[in-house]
Amino acid sequence: MDYRPLKGEDIFKCMECGACCKGFGGTYISEEDIEKISKYINISLEIFLDKYCTMSGSKYVLAQGKDDNCIFYDKEKQCSIHPVKPYMCKAWPFIKTIISNPENWNAMAGSCPGMKKDIEHDILKKIVDSEIKLL
Ligand code: SF4
Ligand code: SF4
Secondary structure, eight states, rough: OOOOOHHHEEEOOOOOOOOSSSSOOOOOOHHHHHHHHHHTTTTOHHHHHHHHHHEEEEEEEEEOTSSSTTTTTEETTTTOOOOOOOOHHHHHTOOOOGGSTHHHHHHHHHOOOBBSSSSOHHHHHHHHHHHHHHO
């Protein structure tokens, strides 16, 4: 019987390898993320932007720590701000840009072992769209 994946869990399961928190991943943060995270770590927005963020073009992204990982990466907990981590981290890999080009999903799957490769693009689009709505 022909098996067609239908849900996010059919094509992605996080292996908790931490690869997406390593190096300069360019984790974009929205205004809402900035407010939530600064409140969670109990510092002002200004200090948060100055000490924990950097610019990528005109947008804020999370900075890197001394070990070159995301500044909030923790070897034991993996993410020290897990309850308020940025939308992009919560949603991954179900984000709009990943389906904007048929090559994107497989390219990202090359560095994220939780993503299954070679999903038919129209099926992938349906799954990603419905997972985005669930968030
Ligand atoms: S790279 Fe993929 S599998 Fe590894 S922690 Fe990140 S989302 Fe999970
Ligand atoms: S915020 Fe957390 S989940 Fe997101 S990249 Fe940083 S350590 Fe990883």
